[in-house]
Amino acid sequence: MKRADWFWVILIIVGAAFNRPISGYYTPPATGGIEYATPEPTPDVAEPIRLSGDEAGVLEPVEIKPGLYSATLTVTGARGWISSEGLSGGCWPLSLMVTDEGGGSDEDLFTSDGCRLVFDVSANAPWSLELIPIR
Numbered sequence: 371m372k373r374a375d376w377f378w379v380i381l382i383i384v385g386a387a388f389n390r391p392i393s394g395y396y397t398p399p400a401t402g403g404i405e406y407a408t409p410e411p412t413p414d415v416a417e418p419i420r421l422s423g424d425e426a427g428v429l430e431p432v433e434i435k436p437g438l439y440s441a442t443l444t445v446t447g448a449r450g451w452i453s454s455e456g457l458s459g460g461c462w463p464l465s466l467m468v469t470d471e472g473g474g475s476d477e478d479l480f481t482s483d484g485c486r487l488v489f490d491v492s493a494n495a496p497w498s499l500e501l502i503p504i505r
Contacts, residue, residue, distance in 0.1 A: 421489065422498040426450075429489045431457055434482040439501040443468060444475040450493025459485030466499075479504075 416435035423429075443452050443466035451467040460483030466476040473495065480501060491497060 416503040418503065419501040420498065422496070423491065423493075424496050425494055426492045427490075429491065431486050431488050434459075434461060434485050434487065434501070435503075436482055436484040438504045439480040439482065440477065440504055441466060441480040442475055442477045442500045442502075444473075444498045444500075445493050446473045446496040448473055448493060448495035450491070450495065450497050452489055452491050452493075452497075452499055454487045454489050457486045457488060459483060461485035461487055464489075468493075 416437045416439075419432065419434070419439075421429060421432070441464055443450070445468040449468055449471055450473075451465070453466075454461065454464040456463070462481045464478065464480045466478060468474045468476050489499065491499075
């Protein structure tokens with residue numbers, strides 16, 4: 371056999387070993403009558419929290435349910451930052467900063483064990499803060 375022929379023989383053997391045709395598409399094995407459990411929905415899933423304004427200041431206290439959140443601060447047309455101060459419960463501190471004079475956004479992860487906190491906003495332009503639950 372030529373060297374090129376050995377390449378195809380090995381390719382066919384390897385493809386057969388992984389139960390995949392040469393084209394690369396996966397052929398799933400038969401389930402054999404196995405039933406898969408569908409997870410029950412979590413009853414206490416946190417809703418996204420969206421805050422916004424046009425000027426700096428300390429916001430009213432906010433209740434944050436337990437979970438991991440993606441926090442995003444967006445400022446339009448100016449620099450700005452936001453920080454949190456816990457009042458009760460357990461929350462990691464949050465501090466986000468937009469340093470571009472033309473505005474922009476900053477994002478970080480935020481963890482809550484169930485807490486109440488206030489946000490201190492320093493932005494003299496339209497801003498928004500989103501806390502989107504990840505889990």
